[in-house]
Amino acid sequence: MSSVFSMAPFFESENKSRVAVIGSGNWGSVAAKLIASNTLKLPSFHDEVRMWVFEETLPSGKKLSAVINQTNENVKYLPGIKLGKNVVADPDLEHAVTDSNMLVFVTPHQFMEGICKRIQGKIRKDAQAISLVKGMEVKRDGPSMISTIISQKLGISCCVLMGANIANEIAQENFSEATVGYRENKEIAEKWVHLFNTPFFSVSSVQDVEGVELCGTLKNVVAIAAGFVDGLEMGNNTKAAIMRIGLREMKAFSKLLFSSVKDNTFFESCGVADLITTCLGGRNRKCAEAFAKHGGKRSFDELEAEMLQGQKLQGVLTAKEVHEVLCHRGWLESFPLFATVHEICIRRLPPAAIVKYSEHTHQHSRASL
């Protein structure tokens, strides 16, 4: 071969993208596995995927990152699933991100500000981010989007990926879908789509970061409502009606907060599909079912302690946060379902109120005949 040809791999290698996954919980590990299967196949990516591991010492006395690198399995958060030999666990956050131009954030949302501070100024100038983090906070004056925090703290653009994504089902390679939300650059969004997309994980993109990200948070409020219906044994009609009203309020709330949010986003995996998955399974639904079965006599605090080993339910917190926004902006009457979920959670209304508000919403129109 001529020297021109022998130089080719060198240049090519320089232009290849490098991926780091920041987070190694259940969903982080599955994300690393998906990505690693693609970097092996796609010539525009380096094979290796760096996965930052929040270091833990296992009962065996070994370090989690070392065990992942030895066994190619996250024995603690995704046992029994091989991640791909090109996944390299790295307990050093700065080191894990330093060479990568594609940063995948997938940690609990409360760690995000701290992580961004630690890697500020230590990432590549051409880096791009994507957030898989669900459960941003909805503050009084509006939501504090994780994608915005990442963009602002790191000075880079940030997409989001959300969808009907129960991590263990994806790890089993059962078919599912996801949605990438992007702000302006369709080309970057497509690069993320190709990095995640597999025959069993079908990814598409929409130009609507806020819509996609809000879906991932607001659905948990609707799941609480669906759980109440299950606990009251009101049947599939009622559950479907409550899910539909919930989807409508998710859409209306998102559009009031961000005029850029698109209706069609709610037809994507991040919208209707994630809502369905969350309202069929999921711990928000399950705890709310138990709450309603007890007639609201046991508090969510008690039930969480018993059923979730003290973890807090995202949906209950989000319902409270959304309620504050509704009060603050004078929107309460337009969001009867969101408002009622919170009132039930704090035991100001009984669980059966979840369907009763509808009577009020129609009073005006009935009176006009």
Add this chain to the structure above:
Amino acid sequence: MSSVFSMAPFFESENKSRVAVIGSGNWGSVAAKLIASNTLKLPSFHDEVRMWVFEETLPSGKKLSAVINQTNENVKYLPGIKLGKNVVADPDLEHAVTDSNMLVFVTPHQFMEGICKRIQGKIRKDAQAISLVKGMEVKRDGPSMISTIISQKLGISCCVLMGANIANEIAQENFSEATVGYRENKEIAEKWVHLFNTPFFSVSSVQDVEGVELCGTLKNVVAIAAGFVDGLEMGNNTKAAIMRIGLREMKAFSKLLFSSVKDNTFFESCGVADLITTCLGGRNRKCAEAFAKHGGKRSFDELEAEMLQGQKLQGVLTAKEVHEVLCHRGWLESFPLFATVHEICIRRLPPAAIVKYSEHTHQHSRASL
């Protein structure tokens, strides 16, 4: 009282609307009950609701219509539920409709043409119709809408009412919703809304007859797909993804057939909510689950005979009809889910193919990187 006042009830009575319900099966009886509770309350309607009963002799030797009028219960199709004393069962079709200006059609779809022929020229000139009939046929050149058949045969306008409406759950007065689709006259649509709406049955209207009516038919094809996923035990992610893809194909197919169909119709009860109900319960889902569990080795004909006492599954028939339209118009590639459901039903593909087609739909976009 003066003579002016004593005349008032006479004129008022003349202007009041009279309702006839054509059909008295499970859903017809519940519809009559809903309507009868409202005509008692609303001053613009006569109290009495006539319900045409396809006469049957019960095992006791008594006539069904006579028993309904004696007991105020449809003992055969909705036992245990009082219809309201102002519901009058009438076995004479022509007599049942003759005085009414609001005709509610709710019979099996195969009887509709015959019924229209029998009452042609025998209805009031100012009559309005609404169809609750699901399961129209989708012929090669497009669907044969029940609302269109009624309009054309009777020369009157026809709205439709569809939604997440399991009759027995509505009879129990559990909360649910429905959608009225209308063509032009918003005022008539609102009259139907008021006639059906109750605190536990929340009705809204959209200007989209075809969209609403097509939802009621196409959802059954998606329910077959959802049943396959259940039978294959692929989990909630996959089921949600298949339901979402199904909803997208329902929307795209309806819009290709009728450019007037609106996206937002699919966010209404007739769209996403009815789809959820049908994919959670329902016999289409159930039989398809059994079909997949048997690995497609037993035909739908066999399973129907066993599980439905010989009744035919609407979803299997509709999938076949839709497939013919897709072939005829060259749309097969745009509707992988609809096409695959039919191919599985006729055992040209295995049940697992329901998720496999996605691989093909993404080949182009993946190849472009």
